[in-house]
Amino acid sequence: MFGKKGNFAEDYNIYYPVVFSTVYSKTGSIDDTEDLCQVIFMTYYQKIDTVEDKKKWLNGAIRLELFNYFRRKKYDQEDIDTLLDDENLTHINGFRDLRIILEEAINSREIYDDESERVLFELIAVKRFTYEEAGSQLGYSRRQARYRYNRVNEKIMDYLARKGIRNLEDLL
Amino acid sequence: MKEKDPVDRVKEALDRTGLSLPVPDDVKKHIRRSKAGNFRKVLKKTGGYSIIFGSISYIFFTLKKYGLSVTIIKSAVIWGISLILSVAAVTAGIYFSARYFIPSGTVNRTMVPVESGLKEMEIPEKEAPARRSTAAPSSGKLIGINTFKGADVSREEKRAVTDAVTASLKQYLDDTTGITVNRSGSRRAGLVLLGSVERNNGSYIINARLVRVSDAKIIMYTQEKIESLDSIESASERIALRIISTDF
Numbered sequence: 473m474f475g476k477k478g479n480f481a482e483d484y485n486i487y488y489p490v491v492f493s494t495v496y497s498k499t500g501s502i503d504d505t506e507d508l509c510q511v512i513f514m515t516y517y518q519k520i521d522t523v524e525d526k527k528k529w530l531n532g533a534i535r536l537e538l539f540n541y542f543r544r545k546k547y548d549q550e551d552i553d554t555l556l557d558d559e560n561l562t563h564i565n566g567f568r569d570l571r572i573i574l575e576e577a578i579n580s581r582e583i584y585d586d587e588s589e590r591v592l593f594e595l596i597a598v599k600r601f602t603y604e605e606a607g608s609q610l611g612y613s614r615r616q617a618r619y620r621y622n623r624v625n626e627k628i629m630d631y632l633a634r635k636g637i638r639n640l641e642d643l644l
Numbered sequence: 645m646k647e648k649d650p651v652d653r654v655k656e657a658l659d660r661t662g663l664s665l666p667v668p669d670d671v672k673k674h675i676r677r678s679k680a681g682n683f684r685k686v687l688k689k690t691g692g693y694s695i696i697f698g699s700i701s702y703i704f705f706t707l708k709k710y711g712l713s714v715t716i717i718k719s720a721v722i723w724g725i726s727l728i729l730s731v732a733a734v735t736a737g738i739y740f741s742a743r744y745f746i747p748s749g750t751v752n753r754t755m756v757p758v759e760s761g762l763k764e765m766e767i768p769e770k771e772a773p774a775r776r777s778t779a780a781p782s783s784g785k786l787i788g789i790n791t792f793k794g795a796d797v798s799r800e801e802k803r804a805v806t807d808a809v810t811a812s813l814k815q816y817l818d819d820t821t822g823i824t825v826n827r828s829g830s831r832r833a834g835l836v837l838l839g840s841v842e843r844n845n846g847s848y849i850i851n852a853r854l855v856r857v858s859d860a861k862i863i864m865y866t867q868e869k870i871e872s873l874d875s876i877e878s879a880s881e882r883i884a885l886r887i888i889s890t891d892f
Binding site for chain 2: 484493513570574578608614
C-alpha cells in the first residue's frame with residue numbers, strides 16, 4: 473500500500489533503538505547521536521530497495537558515520553580505529569572462546585523467528601532494556617516480550633548444547 | 645541452592661565476555677520520546693513526508709509504544725476509520741447546531757430552484773388541497789405568464805393552452821383582488837406561471853406551476869389531463885381556480 477515508505481516505517485521502528493544506543497555508546501552525546509541517526513536512516517531510506525541484509529548494512533552505516541564524526545572532531549586515525557574497533561576484543565577476561573561461541577549463537581539466524589525477535593533479544597540481553605521498555609519499542613506487551621525473550625534463550629542454550637556446552641555456568 | 649534460569653545465565657555470560665552494552669536510563673527514555681519525531685524529520689528531509697502518511701505513522705508509533713502489534717497497513721485502516729468517524733461527528737454537529745439555531749419552519753421548507761429545463765415535479769393530486777386556501781389572495785401582485793413549453797405539440801397548441809389559462813385567470817381576477825396578469829412575463833412580476841403541454845397517447849397533459857420570483861420557490865403546482873383541446877377551457881378554469889385559491 474505504501475511501498476517504500478511503509479517498509480521504511482516498519483524497519484525504522486525495529487532498528488531505531490538499537491542504532492541509537494549503539495551510536496550513543498561511542499559518542500556519549502544524545503544530540504550528536506540524534507544527528508548521526510538521522511543521517512544513517514536518511515541514507516537507509518534512499519537505499520532501502522537495494523539493501524539485502526538490513527542489520528549488516530546498518531552496522532556498516534553506523535561505522536562509517538562514526539568514522540566521519542570522529543574525523544570532524546579531529547581525532548587521530550589511531551584513536552578512531554581504537555574507538556570503532558570493539559575494545560572488548562582485547563579485554564575479554566580470558567573468555568575468548570566462550571565469547572566467540574556466544575557471538576556465533578546470538579548472531580545465528582536459526583535462533584530467531586524474525587528481525588523483531590532478534591532486536592528484542594539484543595535490547596534485553598545486550599542493551600539491558602526491561603521487558604516493558606523493549607516491548608514498547610517493538611509493539612509487544614510485557615508478557616509477550618518476556619515469553620519471546622525466554623524462548624530465544626532456550627534456543628541459544630540448545631544451540632550451545634549442540635556445540636558441546638551443556639552447562640554455561642561451568643564456563644563462567 | 646536454587647538453580648538460575650537460562651535467562652540469567654545468558655545475561656551473565658554476555659557480561660563476563662564483554663558482549664553486554666547497557667544503555668543508561670535517560671538514553672532509553674530519550675529513545676522512546678524521540679523515535680516518532682525523528683522519523684518525521686528523516687522523511688521530511690528525504691522528501692517522503694506527507695500529512696496523511698505523517699498521521700498514519702503517528703498512529704503506528706503510538707500503538708507500538710503501548711505494546712500493540714500493528715503494521716503500517718493496519719494503522720492506515722485505523723486512520724481511515726477515525727477520519728470517517730470524525731467527519732461524521734462534525735457533520736452531525738453542524739446539522740444539529742443548524743437545527744437548534746434556525747427556526748424549524750425555515751428548515752422544513754424545501755427550496756426548489758426553477759430552471760428552464762427543470763423536470764416537472766410530481767405532486768400527488770390529493771396533496772394539492774392542503775396547499776389551497778379559500779382566502780382571497782393578497783393584493784398588489786403581478787402574475788407573469790410565460791408561453792407554455794411543449795412536447796410533441798405544435799406551437800399553435802402551446803399558444804392555445806397558454807391563452808386559455810391566461811383568459812381563465814383573468815376571468816377570476818378583478819380589481820378587488822389586486823392581482824393582475826401579464827401575458828408577456830414582465831420583469832416586474834412577483835409571481836410567474838410556468839407550464840408545459842405534453843402529448844401522450846392522443847391525450848394532452850397540462851402542467852402548471854406558480855413560482856415566487858423572490859426566492860424561486862414553487863408555491864403551486866397542478867396537472868390536468870384532457871382528451872382533446874376541445875376541453876381546454878374547462879381545464880384552464882380548474883387551473884385558474886387552483887391558482888387564485890393559493891395562499892400567496
